[in-house]
Amino acid sequence: MLSTEESTPSGELRTADGSGHTALVAESNALQRAITADLLTSRGFSVVLAETGEEALERIRCGGIDLLVCAMLMTGMDGFELLRTLRKTAPGLPIIAVVPGMSEIDEIYMRGAAALGAAKVFTQPLTPRVFFNSIGELLRVQVG
Numbered sequence: 001m002l003s004t005e006e007s008t009p010s011g012e013l014r015t016a017d018g019s020g021h022t023a024l025v026a027e028s029n030a031l032q033r034a035i036t037a038d039l040l041t042s043r044g045f046s047v048v049l050a051e052t053g054e055e056a057l058e059r060i061r062c063g064g065i066d067l068l069v070c071a072m073l074m075t076g077m078d079g080f081e082l083l084r085t086l087r088k089t090a091p092g093l094p095i096i097a098v099v100p101g102m103s104e105i106d107e108i109y110m111r112g113a114a115a116l117g118a119a120k121v122f123t124q125p126l127t128p129r130v131f132f133n134s135i136g137e138l139l140r141v142q143v144g
Contacts, residue, residue: 023068052077083117096122
């Protein structure tokens with residue numbers, strides 16, 4: 001279980017709080033989806049899950065999503081197509097893209113995700129401190 005408190009680089013202790021924010025986790029791998037959801041809920045986020053890009057798009061269309069954490073490789077509509085669509089339909093939605101982190105091609109995936117509008121791009125496994133600091137920057141909240 002993750003602690004809800006972490007030290008900043010200067011040593012200052014901050015309390016994590018994602019309360020009042022809803023994150024959508026779009027990931028076709030059930031284990032990775034659960035891990036990411038657990039990370040977010042441990043910091044107070046409400047989490048909505050989607051297994052495909054199509055499901056993610058529908059959940060975003062329903063409203064109430066503050067942040068998208070999106071795998072670039074998914075079955076059906078992948079993360080690249082989802083990001084292309086969201087650039088037109090939800091241009092202000094903060095997006096964190098996640099790539100597998102297991103091959104030389106990941107750099108291409110990362111550049112592609114950034115070019116399509118992902119504000120942050122990470123490889124798996126996610127590093128909680130860096131992940132939450134990035135979310136804090138995107139949402140302008142203190143999340144760890």
